[in-house]
Amino acid sequence: MTRQSEEAAAKAGVTVRELSAIHEFQEAGRLFDDIWHPDPSNVPVPLELMAGFAHAGGYVAGAFDDGGRLVGASVGFLAAERTLHSHVTGTTPGRGIGYALKLHQRDWCRERGLERVTWTFDPLVRRNARFNLVKLGARPGEYLEDFYGTMADAINEGDASDRLLAVWPVDPDEPLAALAGAESLPVLLAGEGDRPLVRGTAGEVVLVATPPDIEQLRRADPAAAREWRAAVRTVLGGLMGAGGEVIGFTDRGEYAVAVN
Known part of the structure; x- marks a missing residue:
């Protein structure tokens, strides 16, 4: 481990290591269940796949607290072009465990x-976008419409599963800027109350807003959540599909997109 990953693990109060035993995979499965509360037919990753990925040289790792309790886990498989695809990562919140896992x-x-x-x-989950793009320095490579189909769990609430594909170089460039002073940039998609508002603005770089808390909004106002999904799909997905590049994420929770 590098000094940076060691420091992140120490700050989070965890030890991160690969998992190899069935009881460890079972612990990871229970952790994922506690996070997502999935329908039994829609678990994030089945036990047999964790075992298979680990045996075949994939990435199956866990973060353990000082008492030996599993408080984070991540499962990934080897992909083309010297890539690891990180399929699922889940942790207990608020301690920096996810950051320690990603550095490991x-x-x-x-x-x-x-x-x-x-x-x-x-792309609607603002805190994840900020973590992935600003803190880690990953880049959105593709907008994937309804990538997993309808997901039956407590977090996704049956919403369409649009996703951004994050691409994180092992030797990354500088993280995406948080874009101080972005107030001067034109806002193509804004938030008005709980609803999205598409504006007729243009520029070389435009801003695309996200809702403050899409998971809470799905429960409180499903219709508004569906409007946000459709608006971000149309605006952000449309811009990226036309060759636009996400170059930053603002402190207000907006994607900054350089228009092609």
């Missing part, structure tokens, strides 16, 4: 000569 994952890839890590995330 990057070290693991570097040791094996891999060049990048990819994973998907919901």
Whole structure:
């Protein structure tokens, strides 16, 4: 492990290591269940796949607290072009465990000569976008419409599973800017109350807003959540499909997109 990943693990109060035993995979499965509360037919990753990925040289790792309790886990498989695709990562919140896991994952890839890590995330979840793009320095490579189909769990609430594909080089460039002073940029998609508002603005760089808390909004106002999904799909997905590149994420929770 690098000094950076060791420091992140120490700050989170965890030890991160690969998992190899059935009881460890079972612990990871229970952790994922506690996070997502999935329908039994829609678990994030089945036990047999964790075992298979680990045996075949994939990435299956866990973060353990000082008492030996599993408080984070991540599962990924080897993909084309010297890539690890990180399929699922889940942790108990608020301690920096996810950051420690991602740095361990990057070290693991570097040791094996891999060049990048990819994973998907919901473009509507503002905190995940900020973590992935600003803190880690991943880049959105593709907008994936309804990538997993309808997902039956407590977090996704049956919403369409649009995703951004994050691409994280093992030796990353500078993280995406948080874009101080972005107030001067034109806002193509804004938030008005709980609803999205598409504006007729244009520019070389435009801003695309996200809702403050899409998971809470799905429960409180499903219709508004569906409007956000459709608006971000149309605006952000449309811009990226036309060759636009996400170059930053603002402190207000907006994607900054350089228009092609």
